Amino acid sequence: MGEKILMKGNEVIAEAALRAGCRHYFGYPITPQTEIAHYFAKKMPQYGGTFIQAESEVAAMNMVYGAASAGARVMTSSSSPGISLKQEAISYAACAELPAVIVNIMRAGPGLGGILAAQSDYFQATKGGGHGDYRMVVLAPSSVQELYELVVDAFNIADKYRTLCMIVGDGMLGQMMEAVEFRDKEDIYQADKSWAVTGTGMERDHNIITSIYIDPEVLEKHNLKLQEKYRKIAENETRVEVFNCEGADIIVAAYGTVARIIKNVIKTAEKEGIKVGLIRPITLWPFPTAEFEKYADVPQAFLSVEMSAGQMVEDVRLAVNGKRPVYFHGRMGGMIPTQKEILEKIREILK
C-alpha cells in the first residue's frame, strides 16, 4: 500500500476507475457527483483516455454502450434524476451483456427533488429501473476507502460476468473527505473480450452486439442464460458486513453512510445495556439474504434504517421471512437520521 492522502469521495471514484484501467468516461453534470467529471476532465488526457461531457445522460450511457461494445473498461456517473435517464441504455446493455460501471451518488427525490443526501434509489438500482428481467450488481460502500476498493472490484466483476455494476452512495459519501490509501498496483481481471467489436481484421467472422431477439423462443433462451448468470453472481459475489450480531437484542440493517451512524448508535446503546447488531449489506443486489436467515432466530426484532421511505426494508422482510418482526425508521428529502431518533426507536421496539 502507498501513503495515505486526503480525498473527496467523488474524486476517489474517478481515481479508482483510472487505477482499474478505465480510460473512457462519459457523463453529464449533476450535483452532488460532478467532481467525478471534473477529476476525469483533468486527468484523462494524462492517461490518453477519453472524457466526454455528453449532451445528456441518455447520450452518456449510450456512449458507454458503444465503448463497452468496443471492449473498453468504461464508466459513467450521475445522480438520481440522471440515472433515471440512463435506464434505457442500462436495460439494453444488460441484454447485450456489456460490462460497464455506473455510479449513482444519490440525492433526494422524487422528481428533481434536491441535492442533499438520500438512499431513495434502492428500488431503482436493485429491482430494475429499466424494462425487462435484468439485474445489476449494486455495491454500496460506506467509507471513502471502501469506495475506492469497490470501484476497482466493480470493474473486475463487470468484466468477469459481462454485467453492469452500479456503485450507489448517498451525497455525503460523494462529498466527504477522508484519508485513503491506494495500492501500488491493482489486481485487474483479464477478461476474454473476443466478442467485442474491434474490426474483423478480415481474420474472423463479424461480431455483433445486439439486444434484439425477434424469435420468442430464442429470446426466452437468452433470458434463461441471463438468469443463470445472475444466479452465479449471487452465489459468488454477495458481500456483507456483520457487526456485533452474536446475541444481539436487536439487529439493525443499514447500508452506506447510514451504517456509520448505526456504529455510533451501537456504542451509545451499549452504555444503556442494549446490544445492537448491524448487518450492513455491501452488495444491495445480490442481497445478503443468508446472513439475515442466519441471525433471524436471535434478536427480538430487526430494524431497517434508511434515508428513504422504506425500500431495503422489503428485502430485509423477505430475508427474515416472518421469523421476527421487522421495523423501519427512515428520513427523506435530504434529512439524515440522527443517533438520537434511532435510539428512541430501538428503545420503543424493545419495550
Next chain:
Amino acid sequence: MRCDIAKMARVTFDEDRCKGCRLCVSVCPKKIVMMDEDKLNLKGFHPANVKEMDKCIGCAFCATICPDCVITVEK
C-alpha cells in the same frame, strides 16, 4: 455456362433472391429485362430475367437499381 465470345455482355440473375419488384425492368435501356412468366422462384414469384441476352450491352443499370443483389454482370 457456355461462354459465347461473340456476346458483348451477359447478366445472370440469382433468381431465388428476386422479390419481383420490377425496378430492373424499368431501367433497362434495351427493354430486355422482363419477368419470366415461365418460371416461379422459391418465393413463388415470376423472377426477373433476360431472354434476349445478345442484346445486353452490360450497362449494369439493372444491377445498380436492384435492391437485393440478384444480378451479376459480365462484360
Next chain:
Amino acid sequence: MAIVFQRPHALRETQMHYCPGCTHGIVHRLIAEVIDELGVEGRTIGVSPVGCAYNNYLYFNCDMVQAAHGRAPAVATGIKRVHPDNVVFTYQGDGDLAAIGTAEIIHAANRGEKITTIFINNAIYGMTSGQMAPTTLVGQVTTTSPFGRKPELHGYPLNVCEMLSTLKGAVYVERVSMHDIKNIKNAKNAIKKAFKVQMAGLGFSIVEVLSSCPTNWGIDPVNALKWIEEKMIPQYPLGNFKGKDLEV
C-alpha cells in the same frame, strides 16, 4: 468476359428482409461497395438503428452494434473513441435520426465526431407501419396524419442536411436520392467521400438518402421512385451542403 458487377464482399449473402422494391437494399449495397473499394472492411464498425433497418447488422460483413432508437451517434461516439483508427458508421432512418435521436445527431455532428452517418429519409415510419415522420411532406397522408400533414397541427418537414450544415463540426453534408441510376451513382460517390472525410480525420460526415417506401406509401416500386423525384425533391433539394471542395 470479366465480372463487372456483383455483390460486394462487405455485404453478406444473407437475403435482406426489406419489402420488394424498397431502396434500403440499394443503400446497403452502396455502403458495402464503398467499404470494398476503400479496403476497410476489416476495420469498419457499423451501428444499426431502430426502424426497418434494425437488423442490418446481419447484412454487413464488418463488426456491427445495434443501438437503441435514435442513439446510434452516441453509441458510435463510444466506439470511435475506443478505436480511433477504425471506420465507424451509423445507419439511421428519419424517425431514429430526426425525431427521437435529434439531440444525439446534432451533438455528434457538432463535436465533429469522426463518424459517418447514412440517413435514410423516406418521409414515413416504416417499421411501425406508416406513421408520420418528422420528414413527412405537407399534405402527406400517414396513419397518424390521416387527413394529411398539416403544418398548423403537425409542424413542418424537417430538413436535416440544411440544419446540420450550419454546424462547424459537420464537415461533409450531402443529400442524394435513389430515384434513378444517375442519382444512385451520385449517392455512392457521396457515401465514398463521406467515408474518406472520416478517414482523413476531418470531422463528422453525413449523407442523407431520399428513399422509397412502396408499402407504406401504397405505391408500386417503380412509381415510388417517381414519387421521390416529383414530391420529395422539391422539399428536400439534392446536392452538397458542405464539404464539396474537401480534398480527400
Next chain:
Amino acid sequence: MFNKRITIFTGHFGSGKTEVAVNYALQAAETGKKTAIVDLDIVNPFFRTADVRNRLEAGGIKVITPVYANTNVDVPSLPAEINSLFEDKSYSVILDVGGDDLGARAVSRYRDQIACDDYIHYFVVNTRRPMTRTPDEIIRMILEIQDGAGLKVDMLVNNANMLGESTPELLAEASEILAVVSSRLSIPVGFISGMEEVLSAYEGDRGIERLYMKKNITLPWEQM
C-alpha cells in the same frame, strides 16, 4: 494575522480553506474586531461555512452565504449583501472562496474593490491532497487560482492534514515542500494551521505564526 481589513482564503478544493477561514474568523472576533465572513463557495455543495453559521453567529460574526447554501438546490447565486462589506469599512472581512480556479473566479468580480482596500490573499495548502502534492503541482494551482481570482497570492498557509488521521509529521513534510514553493515564487508561508492537539505537538517552524484550530464541521454520523 488579523491585521488586514480583508482576508481572502483560496486553495485547491479540499485544502481545508473553510475550516481555516472559520477558525480565523472566530479568533479574529475574539480579538474584539467587528468581523464578517463571506462564504463565496460556488463549487462545493456540501460541508461549508453555512454549516457552522450558528457557532459563528454566537461568536458575534456576521455570516453571509450564497442564497441557497445547504438547501436542496444548487444554484450558486451570490448574495447581494457582499457589496455592503466593501462600503462599510468598520468590518474585518474574511472571504472563504471556493476551490481551484473555478471557485476563485467568484471573487474576481470584486477584485477592483478588493485591490484598492487593505487586504491579504492567503493560499491554503494541504500537501496530502491530490493535485497539490508536489511543489510543481502547488505552483501550477497557485498560478491557476491567481488567474481565476485576478488577485496575486500574498502568503501560503501550511494546512497539511488528513482530518482525524492528522499528525505533526504531516506538517513537517509539508513545511519542506512549501519551502521549495516559497523560494521559487517568493511567496512566504504566512502561518501554519492545524487542530490544537496536532499543531501543539509540532516542533518545527517555530518562527512562523500558528492558527490553532478547533473542529467546527462535524460529519452527520458524529452528530447526536
